[in-house]
Amino acid sequence: MSGGVALQLAFDSIAAAAIYALVALGVYAAHCGSGVLHLAAGDAAMVGAVVAAALVAGGLPAAPGAVVAIVVAGATSLVMERVLVRPSGTRAALAAAALVAGGICIRQGLSAAYPNAAYPFPYASTTWRVGDGVVRASDVITVIVAAVIALCLGAVVRRTRAGAALRVTAASPTVAETIGVDTATVRAVAFALAGALAGLAAILAAGRVAPSPTAGVPLALKGLAAAVAGGLGAPLWICAAALLIGATEAVAGYAFGGAGEVVTYAVAMLAVALRWSR
Amino acid sequence: MVAVRRSLPGLVVLAVVAVVLAAMPAALSDPRLADLTAAVAFAGPAAGAAIAVAAGRPPLAMAALAGTAGYVSGIAAIHGVGIPLSVAAGTGAAGVAGALLAFVGGGLDAARFLAFSLLAVLGGGAAVLAYPSVTGAEAGLGPLPRLSLPLGGGDVAVLGTAGGYHVVLAVAVIGVGVATVLLAAGPGPRWRAVGGDRERAAMARLRPLRSEAEVLGVAALVAGSCGAVAAHAAGVVTPSAFSPDAAALPLVAALLAGPAGPVAAAGLAVVAGIAGQVALPAAGYTGPPSAQALATGFLALAVVASLPLRRAGRGRVAAQPITAARSAEAWPIPAPASGSTGLHVRDLSASAGRSGPPLVVGLDLDVVPGAIHGLVGPNGSGKTTLLRAIARRPGVVLLPQHGGGFPGCTTAETLRLAARAGGCSPAEAAILADEWLARLGLADRGATLCDRLAAGARRRLELARVLLLRPVVLLCDEPLAGLDDAERQLATAILEAAAAAGVAVVVAEHDLLSLVSLTPTWTVLEADAPTVFTPVPAT
Secondary structure, three states, X not given: OOHHHHHHHHHHHHHHHHHHHHHHHHHHHHHHHHOOOOOOHHHHHHHHHHHHHHHHHXXXXXXHHHHHHHHHHHHHHHHHHHHHHHHHXXXXXXXXXXXXXXXXXXXXXXXXXXXXXXXXXXXXXXXEEEOOEEEEHHHHHHHHHHHHHHHHHHHHHHHOHHHHHHHHHHHOHHHXXXXXXOHHHHHHHHHHHHHHHHHHHHHHHHHOOOOOOXXXXXXXXXXXXXXXXXXXXXXXXXXHHHHHHHHHHXXXXXXXXXXXXXXXXXXXXXXXXXXXXX | OHHHHHOHHHHHHHHHHHHHHHOHHHOOOHHHHHHHHHHHOOHHHHHHHHHHHHOOOOOOOHHHHHHHHHHHHHHHHHOOOOHHHHHHHHHHHHHHHHHHHHHHOOOOOHXXXXXXXXXXXXXXXXXHHHOHHHHOHHHOEOOOOOOEEEEEOOEEEEOOHHHHHHHHHHHHHHHHHHHHXXXXXXXXXXXXXXXXXXXXXXXXXXXXXHHHHHHHHHHHHHHHHHHHHHHHHHOOEOHHHHOHHHHHHHHHHHHHHHHHHHHHHHHHHHHHHHHHHHHHHHXXXXXXXXHHHHHHHHHHHHHHHOHHHHHHOOOOOOOOOOOOOOOHHHOOOOOOOOOXXXXXXXXXXXXXXXXXXXXXXXXXXXXXXXXXXXXXXOOOOOHXXXXXXXXXXXXXXXXXXXXXXXXXXXXXXXXHHHHHHOOOOHHHHHHHHHHHHHHOOOHHHOOOEHHHOOHHHHHHHHHHHHHHOOOOEEEEEOOOOOOOHHHHHHHHHHHHHHHHOOOEEEEEEOOHHHHHOOOOOEEEOOOOOOEEEOOOOOO
C-alpha cells in the first residue's frame, strides 16, 4: 500500500469515525438524561435530512438547509421522547422497544411523504490527489465540524449548569430531583440533542450515503454500536469505539470490497459484546 | 401433561385458527395462495420472538434467522441434498445461530441486546449481498427445488401451491404450539424467571446464560423451520428477511401480544402478513412504502398506542392477613448439608463497581452454623457491597434488598424453581412449594404472578425462596425494611428457624434496633474500617 492510499484510508477512517461519533455522543447524551438507548436516532436524523434535502432541491441554500435538518431532526427526537419514552415510565427496555416501533412508523410515514429512493444533499465534492490516493474535501469538513462540535459539547457538559444537570441525572435521577434538577426537562433536552447530532451526522454523511427514508438505520446503528461499545460512560471511549468502527469500515471496504461491510458489522458486534467499560 | 393443560386455552385458539386457515385454498387463486403462504410463514418468527421477549432477550433477528434457514436449506437442496435433510440443515443452522447470538450477547441488557441483534441482521444482509454467486444477491436464490412427498419406489410427488401452503401451515402450527407449551411449563418458568430478573435468577443458580441460549435456540428453530419450508414452497429465498422492517415485525407482534404469548404474537404477525401480502396489494396499493412495510407500521403504531396502558400496569392483589405461625418451631427448615462450618472471612475488601472506591477493607468475620450475625451501618456504608462480595462463595445465598420472587413467574413457580435448584426432584419441589405457600398464607395465590403481590407478601415469598435453595450461609440484605409489625415477627421467626436448623445467618440492617431482637452479635460498618462488637450475653 502506497503512502497516498494510506493517507486516503486514514482520512476515510477518521471521517467515518467522526460521523459515527456524532451519533454516538447524541445516543450517550440521551442515555445520560433518561437511561434509555435511543434506537430511533437514525430515523429522526433522516426526517431532518430528507426534509432539508427536499427544500434545498427546491431552492433553499445548503447552509440554511443543514440548519433545517438539524432542527427538524432534534424536534422529531423530542417528539419521540414525549410519545415513546415518557409513557414507558422507568422501564428502559420497553422504551427502547417502543423506539424501535416508533422508528418504523416514522420511516413508513416518511416513505409515503417522500417516495423517491434518495434525496441528494449538496456536499463539497472537491478532491485532492496525494500520490495514489485521493483526499475528499467533504471528509476534511466532516472531521473539522465533528471535532468542533465534540469540543463544544464537552465544554458545555463540564462547565455549565445544564451540563451539571445532565451529569447528576446520569449518576442518579433520584438524587438529581432531590437537589432541584428538573429531570423531565433534562431528558427532553437530551433527546432533542441526540436527534440534532444525528441530523448533523446525516448531512455530513450525504457525500457517502444520500439521505433517504430507509438510510437512517444503518447509519445510526454504527453510531449506536460505538456508544454501547464505549460503555455509555466516558465520551473518550465512545469516540475510540467510533474510530474502531470507522477504521474497520474504511480498511475492510478497501481490502474486501462488498464483503467489507460484513467485517464492519462483525467488528461492531464484537465491540458491543466486549464493551470496554460498564 | 401439566404443560399441555396450562397452555390449553392458547392451543385451542391455535387449533381453531389452523382449521380456518387450512380451508383457505378453496377460496383463493394460486397467486393469492402463494402470498398467503408467505404471510403464514411469519407465524414462526413471531412465536420465536414471543418466547424470547418473555425471557428478557427481545430480538430483532428472528426474521433474519428464518431467512438464514431458507438460504442454508436452499443452497443444500440446489446441491442435491434431499428436501427433508435440507430443511433440517437450515433449521439447525438457524438454531445454532440463535444460541450463538445469545452466548456472544450474553452480558448485554435487553436494550443493548436489541441493538446487538440488529447489527447481526444488517451484517447478515451484507453477507447475502456480498456473495451473489452463492446467494443470488438482490434477486434472491432460486429456483429452489419444491416441497415434495415420497411415493415409494423412488417416485416423488412435487407439491403444488396448495400443498406447499398446507405444509407451511402445519410447520407453523407445530412451531407455535411447541413454543406455547414450552413457555407455559417445562423450561418456561426458568426462562421467564431469567427474563423477569436476570440478577436474581443468577443468584438463584438458574444459570441465565444457559437459559437465554436455550430460548434463542428454540426460538430460532421455530422461526427457522418456517423460513426453510416457506423458501421451498415459494421456490425462492430473497434478502428481504434482512431488512430493518422485516426484522421489526416479529418483535412488534410479540410486544403487542404481551402476556398472551406465542399464539397471539403469531396471530398478529399473520394478520399483518395477510394485510401486507394479500389485502393491500389486492386493493391496488403499490406504495411506497411497500404494502408489507405499511402493515408492519400499523402494527408498530398499535404498540405505540398501547404504551400508556402498559404504564398503568396491572393492579396489585390485595394483601392477605398473615395466618402463618410466628414462632420458629412452626417452620421445619431442612438442615444444610453435613460438614458445614459456617462462614469464615479473612481480610475481605469490597469496592462499589469495578473501578469504585473500596467501601470495606480488611474485614474478618466468623459466623458458625446456627448463629445469627448482624451487620449494621448507615446507607452507603457498604453493607450491600459486602454481602454481594461474600455471596460469590459456594453454599452462600443472598436475600436481595428489594422485591420478591421472579416477576415473570407465579408464586408457585418461583418456589418450585428454588426447590429444584436446592436439589429436589420435580415431584418433591411441587410438594414443598405447596407446603410453603400454605405456611406463608399464600395458599390461594399459587397462580398469582409475583409482581402482583403486595410488598409484604413478596418479602415473605422471597424468604421462602432463598431458604428452599438450602443455603449453608444465608445473607439477608435489610430483610425487615418496609414490613409492618406482624410481618416483622413472621420474618424474624423464619430467620430464627433457619438458624435453628443449622444455617449460618448474616442480617444487614441500617437500624441497630431492628437487629437487637435477632442477635447479640453484630459488626458495625463505619466510614474507615469495620469494627466487630460482640457483647457478652447477660447472665
